[in-house]
Amino acid sequence: xxxxxxxxxxxxxxxxxxxxxxxxxxxxxxxxxxxxxxxxxxxxxxxxxxxxxxxxxxxxxxxxxxxxxxxxxxxxxxxxxxxxxxxxxxxxxxxxxxxxxxxxxxxxxxxxxxxxxxxxxxxxxxxxxxxxxxxxxxxxxxxxxxxxxxxxxxxxxxxxxxxxxxxxxxxxxxxxxxxxxxxxxxxxxxxxxxxxxxxxxxxxxxxxxxxxxxxxxxxxxxxxxxxxxxxxxxxxxxxxxxxxxxxxxxxxxxxxxxxxxxxxxxxxxxxxxxxxxxxxxxxxxxxxxxxxxxxxxxxxxxxxxxxxxxxxxxxxxxxxxxxxxxxxxxxxxxxxxxxxxxxxxxxxxxx
Amino acid sequence: xxxxxxxxxxxxxxxxxxxxxxxxxxxxxxxxxxxxxxxxxxxxxxxxxxxxxxxxxxxxxxxxxxxxxxxxxxxxxxxxxxxxxxxxxxxxxxxxxxxxxxxxxxxxxxxxxxxxxxxxxxxxxxxxxxxxxxxxxxxxxxxxxxxxxxxxxxxxxxxxxxxxxxxxxxxxxxxxxxxxxxxxxxxxxxxxxxxxxxxxxxxxxxxxxxxxxxxxxxxxxxxxxxxxxxxxxxxxxxxxxxxxxxxxxxxxxxxxxxxxxxxxxxxxxxxxxxxxxxxxxxxxxxxxxxxxxxxxxxxxxxxxxxxxxxxxxxxxxxxxx
Numbered sequence: 001x002x003x004x005x006x007x008x009x010x011x012x013x014x015x016x017x018x019x020x021x022x023x024x025x026x027x028x029x030x031x032x033x034x035x036x037x038x039x040x041x042x043x044x045x046x047x048x049x050x051x052x053x054x055x056x057x058x059x060x061x062x063x064x065x066x067x068x069x070x071x072x073x074x075x076x077x078x079x080x081x082x083x084x085x086x087x088x089x090x091x092x093x094x095x096x097x098x099x100x101x102x103x104x105x106x107x108x109x110x111x112x113x114x115x116x117x118x119x120x121x122x123x124x125x126x127x128x129x130x131x132x133x134x135x136x137x138x139x140x141x142x143x144x145x146x147x148x149x150x151x152x153x154x155x156x157x158x159x160x161x162x163x164x165x166x167x168x169x170x171x172x173x174x175x176x177x178x179x180x181x182x183x184x185x186x187x188x189x190x191x192x193x194x195x196x197x198x199x200x201x202x203x204x205x206x207x208x209x210x211x212x213x214x215x216x217x218x219x220x221x222x223x224x225x226x227x228x229x230x231x232x233x234x235x236x237x238x239x240x241x242x243x244x245x246x247x248x249x250x251x252x253x254x255x256x257x258x259x260x261x262x263x264x265x266x267x268x269x270x271x272x273x274x275x276x277x278x279x280x281x282x283x284x285x286x287x288x289x290x291x292x293x294x295x296x297x298x299x300x301x302x303x304x305x306x307x308x309x310x311x312x313x314x315x316x317x318x319x320x321x322x323x324x325x326x327x328x329x330x331x332x333x334x335x336x337x338x339x340x341x342x343x344x345x346x347x348x349x350x351x
Numbered sequence: 352x353x354x355x356x357x358x359x360x361x362x363x364x365x366x367x368x369x370x371x372x373x374x375x376x377x378x379x380x381x382x383x384x385x386x387x388x389x390x391x392x393x394x395x396x397x398x399x400x401x402x403x404x405x406x407x408x409x410x411x412x413x414x415x416x417x418x419x420x421x422x423x424x425x426x427x428x429x430x431x432x433x434x435x436x437x438x439x440x441x442x443x444x445x446x447x448x449x450x451x452x453x454x455x456x457x458x459x460x461x462x463x464x465x466x467x468x469x470x471x472x473x474x475x476x477x478x479x480x481x482x483x484x485x486x487x488x489x490x491x492x493x494x495x496x497x498x499x500x501x502x503x504x505x506x507x508x509x510x511x512x513x514x515x516x517x518x519x520x521x522x523x524x525x526x527x528x529x530x531x532x533x534x535x536x537x538x539x540x541x542x543x544x545x546x547x548x549x550x551x552x553x554x555x556x557x558x559x560x561x562x563x564x565x566x567x568x569x570x571x572x573x574x575x576x577x578x579x580x581x582x583x584x585x586x587x588x589x590x591x592x593x594x595x596x597x598x599x600x601x602x603x604x605x606x607x608x609x610x611x612x613x614x615x616x617x618x619x620x621x622x623x624x625x626x627x628x629x630x631x632x633x634x635x636x637x638x639x640x641x642x643x644x645x646x647x648x649x650x651x652x653x654x655x656x657x658x659x660x661x662x663x664x665x666x667x668x669x670x671x672x
Binding site for chain 2: 029030033034035055056057058059060061062085086088089123124125126127128129294295296297299300301302303304307308339341348
């Protein structure tokens with residue numbers, strides 16, 4: 001299997017779905033533009049025409065209703081928001097309408113829309129360009145919410161979402177976009193339910209969402225240096241949380257650290273712990289730990305943002321504390337740049 | 352003779368504001384590659400004629416609300432340059448204590464009430480400020496700046512409606528620079544002036560060449576006077592063009608979404624050149640050197656300022672905290 005970047009996998013999924021089904025549409029401000037939503041829609045208007053791949057006005061609220069209306073008549077629109085924060089303007093048609101269209105009309109209506117929301121981070125994205133609001137949407141019955149962490153899931157989930165008759169919200173973390181991984185060339189759906197164990201371990205379970213999966217895998221490698229064998233679960237799908245995979249893992253390990261890209265309060269990490277407490281209580285040998293954003297808006301200054309975002313070290317500290325280890329943690333890996341506000345040296349703002 | 356002198360005083364004042372904005376942003380553009388200003392930064396070079404013209408029709412007590420491209424609005428209203436640069440550098444001495452960056456400038460003392468990058472989000476807030484001010488019988492006018500893209504948001508129309516019904520002292524200033532990020536106006540809106548929304552919402556409106564600071568100033572003066580007399584809001588559409596990329600320190604003609612000939616044609620209509628040519632060369636040089644002094648002072652201040660300490664991270668979440 002060849003490797004693709006996360007962003008390339010998204011582009012390929014959309015391209016293949018546009019080719020596969022004439023009802024698929026792609027829309028959003030900047031979709032046909034020269035930078036093509038960080039490369040994820042580049043060239044698609046040229047390939048599939050300006051009827052099906054469209055730029056939109058800056059009208060998130062109305063355009064979501066428009067997508068819903070088109071989907072009611074059989075279209076399969078994919079809407080893109082360059083930042084989650086802009087999608088907040090479309091809460092009404094998502095929460096009151098699309099999520100309920102099927103239920104409140106007694107199953108007579110369908111709202112097969114796909115809404116891609118990109119979580120910004122780094123280079124001072126600040127309070128209004130970096131929110132991670134997945135729990136808002138996962139809270140609403142009638143929506144499916146997924147957070148791919150690997151390129152093949154990014155592709156597979158878009159395929160499944162387009163074919164699904166329910167509205168699906170896909171959260172894509174900007175810091176995943178440049179990461180590569182194997183992606184099948186064929187149309188290969190990833191189910192919209194179910195977590196995935198990415199690393200087997202017997203001592204502690206680290207369950208993570210989205211970009212925190214990358215930090216979790218890194219933490220697991222580092223924990224191995226002090227003899228801790230961590231299992232890493234990519235939660236992937238939030239509606240519902242996969243309690244079966246968690247239960248099987250906790251049966252082995254008995255300890256849990258949950259990492260999410262959002263805040264803890266009323267959030268995904270809290271939901272995971274609630275589910276575990278209800279369904280896997282007897283497996284637990286100690287209190288679960290959350291590694292999430294502190295309960296404050298994102299600060300812009302790099303001097304503050306560096307303290308705001310948790311990383312693999314925080315996961316290691318949480319695991320260390322959960323297991324009540326006596327051995328010290330290994331030294332931190334060398335930092336590649338002065339600030340931790342970029343995922344790699346090629347990411348030099350303004351985005 | 353007196354009239355000519357008055358006109359020249361206005362020109363000189365407008366020129367001074369525009370040059371300060373232009374030079375400050377050029378400095379940002381030059382320094383950005385040091386990677387020390389680590390925040391998204393939307394430069395307004397080319398568009399200075401609008402905020403200069405508007406602000407010179409305002410008093411200090413009047414208020415301004417803005418969006419993502421706010422440096423010019425802030426400086427024209429008299430915002431402190433040192434704390435603006437410090438904010439861009441993420442420093443504790445910044446106007447938002449490093450919490451906001453370029454997209455969230457604020458200087459309440461001069462009436463610059465805040466800026467936010469979500470399209471149209473401060474329009475309704477500005478209308479609310481005008482409402483409060485009117486309820487309290489304060490003689491304050493509110494300017495809300497936004498781009499052509501923001502007029503596609505429902506909240507713009509909802510706010511305009513409310514302001515018109517209550518005859519609030521608001522200037523809705525639409526800086527139409529033809530692009531929302533990279534998306535051209537003609538794929539987003541039909542062919543009609545944005546100023547036509549004024550009629551639709553029952554308020555006065557004007558369509559003005561935004562690169563003619565004198566013309567903007569004249570339109571603003573009339574609108575401000577009407578607002579102060581209780582005659583309600585005005586929608587001003589000012590046409591203009593940005594020279595730099597949507598976000599960042601570089602030009603972006605290479606991206607291909609707009610042409611070099613289009614940019615060149617707008618540069619022929621540069622708002623600074625158009626006024627500068629009517630004044631003496633000496634005066635222009637003096638303005639440039641005095642601006643540069645202020646800017647260098649601000650840059651030095653910003654660079655020398657400390658970063659916020661860790662305890663600042665949790666501060667300001669709620670009042671009192």
